[in-house]
Amino acid sequence: MGSLHAGEREDSFREMRLRLASLDGTRETDAFYYGGTRGTVEISLRSGHRVVGTPNHRVLIALPEGGLDWKRLDELEPGDQVATQYGDDLWSQTPARFKSFAPSKPYGSQKRIDIPTEMSEELAFFLGAYVAEGHISRSVHTVRIANTDEGVIDRLVASARELFEIDARVARHAGRCPSVELSSKTLVEFFDYLGCGDRSRAKRIPDAVLRSPRPMVLAFLEGLSLDSYITSSLPKWAICVASNGLLDDLQAVLTNLGIVHSRITKHNAEYDRSFDEVYVTGRYAQRFVSMLSFPEPHKAARARELVASSPAQSTADVVPGLDGRRLYGLIPAGRSGRYGKGTGTSKEFNHLRDPRTGWVSRESLERVATLPGVELDDWVETVLERNLHFSPVADVRDGGEREVFDVSVPETHAFVANGIVNHNTVNLPEQTTVDEVSQLLIEAWQLGVKAIAIYRDNCKVAQPLSGSKDRSEAGVAAQIAALGGVVAAPRRRRLPDDRTEVGRKFRVGEYEGYIHVGLFDDGTPGDIFVDIAKEGTTLAGLMNSFMISVSLGLQYGVPLEVYVSKFSHMRFEPSGMTNDPDVRVAKSLVDYIFRWMGKKFLTAEQQEEAGILTPEVKARLAAAYAAGEAAAPSHEAPPAGQTALFNSWEDAVECSRCGGRMVRTGSCYTCRDCGTNTGCS
Template sequence: TIAPTGTLSLIAGCSSGIEPLFALSYTRNILDGAQMVEVNPHFEAAARKGGFYSEELMRALAEGKHLEDLDAVPDAVKRIFVTAHGITPEWHVRMQAAFQKYTDNAVSKCLAKGTLIPTNKGLIPIEELGFARGDDVFADPISGLKVIGPDGKWHDVTAHYSGGIQRTKIIRLSNGTKIEGTFNHRIMTINGWRRLDELKPGDLVICTRSKIEIGKGEQVLPPLGELRCNAKKVEVPSRMSPRLALLLGMLVADGSLTEKTGAVSLSEKNKRIGELFDQLAEELFGITPRIVVDKRTGVRNHVINSRALCRWCENLIGKGAEGKKVPEQILRGNTEEKLSFIRGLTLDGYVKRGRMVIFEGYALQVVQAVASMLHHLGFAPYIGRKQVSNGKWTYHVEIDQFEGIEEHKRADGSRRRLVETPVEAFCLSLPTNHPEYSNLRYIRRNRPIAVLCSTLDKLGVKYDKDRYLVRVAEIEEGKSEVYDIEVSEVHSYVVDGVITHNTINLPHEATREDVARAFKLAYELGCKGITIYRYGSREEQVLNLVSEERRKEVRGKVGPRPRPTVTRGATIRMLTGCGKLYVTINEDEQGLIEVFVNAGKSGGCVASQNEAIGRLISLGLRSGVDVQAIIKEMREIKCPQPAWQDGELIQSCADAIGRAIELYLRQNGKWESDVQIKSVQFSSPPSQQAGSRSSSISLNEAGMPPECPKCGGPLEFVEGCVVCRNCGYSKCD
């Protein structure tokens, strides 16, 4: 079979290929650990028609008994309904050898982790297109995911595959594009589909240009984070926009981020660029940058001082010459946001021989991501590199035509792309005094498979402007974690403009010698590859026979769902007996997904225990545990050092975390619990009530834990100082 037809056949209720039926009756593991009993409908129909059907017969088959051992079944029926476990390994292999002689598509074809795939949800790394993880694992793709086929139309992604770490071929094309995939991964060449291990330098690969919209704008941005009490007030947008994309592009090109001083700055010698940056900063962050002029060079530095903003920008665009990146929200955004970001990048660009260099620097990931965006914006980008004096490599991306952010950065160069020679060019006639006569004579005499599109333009010959050719420049081998997707109808998809495109079941009783003989026979018969699976060799498998020991209810193992790259949420401050507690609650489209707990100035056990609580809550939320149940359990925990907030008793750190989650749900209109949780409230602070003590309250309000850092005993305020009566510790000493 060809993956994932085995999985699809279960859904369709048909045979998966040449491999015999797994069993006539079996259980199939489905979602959430549930099981479904399957009975072969053809066998059941034959049994009823032949008069030998019975519940006892079906139960015996489900328990793993072979049809040959059941006297109630006629011999003629036994010869027809042979299952995989009833055939010797030798005949499994012989059938494979006969079939594989005429088959060349029998193993999975994958691309390396990190390869950007254009989808209807934007440019997404191939490993994030679904939920497959590990070796040889199929899983569902992202809901509603579509990719662009070679016909330029959207096609549904039906499966996501993880192949683990495998040997790869790394193909570098003449336009700088890099394709890394397994040896048998295929791409479209001018001579048809070719495996990566079949390519040679000089081969022509077909590329396509598409202006189809590949993302949705206004992607959610991360929150700003905690502001210190003396921090400068700053606001950040909650969603991406073309204006923010322009500013981020400018920062990647000529900006700098210094967290130590909190400086977010841009250097320029073009006054109009400085005014634009100031305008964007005021519009997006509510801050007017201060201007520092270098008297020696005349360069103006526009500086915003905010550590929180600096960290926020670093989260989006990275930091350092080699660590810069394109924000995920841009890759998944719409065309306007992508073009705005690229236009901002041209602040570092220049015009070279009529072509626009968009960006040049050490950050290869920026260059590759920008090239991927340009491919699907209708451009034909070129990636170049050069080695500089320090031995490092710099990379740049350039295109024929583009209008940069500065007036003098405009390119309208000639298009020097190779295209397949149209038949019309071989039939064209020109007078001998025509300026293009020599080019036409060369084409008609040599009949080249490809010519420059500029030559065809001059000859007046029409050609497909959205399809061009690039040569294979370099080939090397590597090793990488690989993934693939299954695409409906066309079974191929476009990556950076390039079009890119079986199991023997043995019973549990099979021995090592059986497996060895199968592999040796496959080699002798010239099989291209086989996979052997011994029943029960994995703890979890899709299809199972039901033995008496396994008749007990199967309890599915619960695992956390993957964490999305971007979440949204809020941070809530709570006062506890251990000091100030900052509870950050994040969610995605499916609901709450994680909780982070920061114990303020507290350290040691207080901080570690609260961090552990946050991690366990996050694990529960991602595993589908009801958030209301979590809150109920947290709210029932007490400790000897309660605290007070807004006239309400906070009984412990755990209680505070539960209250923070409940507060977040209430404020966002998501509180639906029928459980009544008792709250202790006071009309006035407890320090004003008879018999109350104020020492723990004072420590709480001071943001300090009530534990002695030396002996762990209780701390108290005595004559304006924090002391421990057990060991004599004093904070004033």
């Protein structure tokens, strides 16, 4: 984030538009903030991620009892589970340009070389190879990259000629790896400008690579893979280097790619030094190596073996606060059957009932979430939807005085930095007074807080968090009274296992199908399924999915007349004549299904409002017109809850030419679609 600083003075904002990730998806910033030098707190996670920020800065954590909450950096303790959001996949749309690079003037017989004006995939690969196995000899202004593979050597020589118009020399010494050598003072200055580092401990991923499109970042990783290794016995990709800063950069890239990884420290007895290693295992290793083209044949072969392997389920990636028995209880019971013909799936998840199972692994949660009928808690849904993974805090220490930067995100004020979910908002209860808000601002200023966003409960239609903590019976009663005694608390009304069903075989055009409607004990519909076309076809799949959604709505209390109002008379193919005497022409399958539902389960008044002309409705209309009465809409107050709006004047029959709904024009009817009239001009 420091690279965004453009010389702003301390404690100042600058307008800036930048896309970044948040819990609500991709957001756009409206300002960049430079806070100057402040006291900081540094936390390290077991995954290797580090967060450095002011003490009041907040990150998202998982609670031991289940749920998510925000916590200040200075309140974190070792063991707290911090959320990391993987797979944001946010990259620059344009390559980084090198407008500000200004080489020193050549002197003597120094050869001129070309410097690219912007990042490219081949340049990114060359830089990755240098960061992996290169160094700079400043005394002779030479860049050297060593590798044992002749194919890699040939590619580097060709790249040097293509990128810089320089003829590289290949040095071959007995007992040492061949190395590609490029002698140029301008090239050394260019590598310094990019920030590649000249020695192993100073290596970094250049900022110009990180600010380039995804293919260029992957090309850099292909070059960097020259220093990585892939194991064939265990699905694993790893790289062990001396530069911790390089591994910090690599972790940020892997997190953005959605590759869950870990970081450990290894001790090398030969050199009596410790080195950090970043590694990826299991299905994430398969995903990662499939993204890269390894230039060394032996690594490419191992990558193919890794992709073709079947890794075991990972038990290290868990969801804190989610108990195995609790998750098992969400799995619906299936029907028993002999010889494997039952529909139960709970046996597959018996390990969740094992008392030795603590927190549930993410893979188990993902498998359970795909089962029909499973309803997860909201916070668990957030974990899955936002691809949150958790790592415990390994260490909390004083970060010292450092320059601090931040970005302003409108509305939510929550964003993701290097994967860590951050927040910068103060939430206050609704009873907070103006004087209390003023005092809060004064205290924030006294503490040196750079900026705060204050939300008072119910101050706007949508707000990121609620500060209300009154959950007592008196508090709940007061909230209900404030809402006029009506509380929207959706509750699912499930159908009994043994239920009454109503079915119909129908035909629309050349298509035939079957409608199955399950009924509650009071005779109202509780679910609907439609068999149409062959099992496994796109039409059958879409129809099944749509009807499951409608069934859930009916069980959660959505009135049937709402569905009939919304989906009747929708026009798309297939359409045509039906085998129903009351619905002679259907404009689509959906049109027929919901008009039939309305005919079967709605009252005559509701059918009339929806334009469904059953014999009862036709008789009512005939009697009304015979008596000289107009079909006027009712103005009675609707009951509490969700209601549907209909055009009560549209009471005419279907058009005999196109099947559209006709409207009354005087004593005749006119089709709104094709203009056909029943007799009047």
